């Protein structure tokens with residue numbers, strides 16, 4: 744697949760980027776993209792020695808989406824980053840906060856933003872979670888990444904941070920509306 748480096752010099756907002764998405768954050772920074780990483784403890788995710796885009800930590804709590812969005816806006820303003828350079832967002836937010844966080848992001852992201860929404864849930868097939876929850880009326884066209892599991896002769900296991908981050912970067916680069924990490928079927932065989 745052709746890798747899209749056209750966003751070099753631009754900025755991506757990553758909600759929930761300090762855990763399993765750390766390797767993905769690093770990859771984007773290595774491409775020269777600045778990342779606004781939002782979490783309760785955003786400094787936890789600073790990658791060591793990356794020569795590329797900036798890591799912009801923003802403290803935010805999913806259950807307070809208005810202040811989360813305000814903190815993102817303030818961080819951009821403080822660094823003199825124009826909102827026009829914010830080319831998109833990667834969203835890893837757990838239920839029931841996803842939609843309220845996305846509502847607030849509509850004030851930051853442009854209608855042509857690239858928005859990648861990750862769906863994962865140990866109890867329920869992530870495709871069902873999306874069907875029940877996604878709001879198709881967003882101003883942007885959302886790309887969806889479903890987190891599945893890995894299965895081999897030894898049995899089933901959940902995915903590692905590396906596997907999830909690789910799939911995230913692939914989904915970010917791809918023009919596809921739907922992508923998956925690991926396998927989703929049969930969902931009954933998940934760990």
Ligand SMILES: NC(=O)c1ccc[n+]([C@@H]2O[C@H](COP(=O)([O-])OP(=O)(O)OC[C@H]3O[C@@H](n4cnc5c(N)ncnc54)[C@H](OP(=O)(O)O)[C@@H]3O)[C@@H](O)[C@H]2O)c1
Nearest residue numbers: 759760761762763782783784804805863890901902903904
């Ligand atoms: N299908 C699969 O195989 C699958 C799916 C999901 C996860 N996993 C695995 O499970 C492990 C744990 O996953 P996880 O869901 O805990 O994700 P995680 O990515 O490890 O952590 C969640 C992210 O969201 C932030 N966060 C959590 N609660 C928040 C809140 N209330 N407000 C704002 N930010 C918040 C965290 O930072 P702060 O805590 O600093 O806020 C962090 O950045 C991962 O290592 C992953 O590999 C596997």
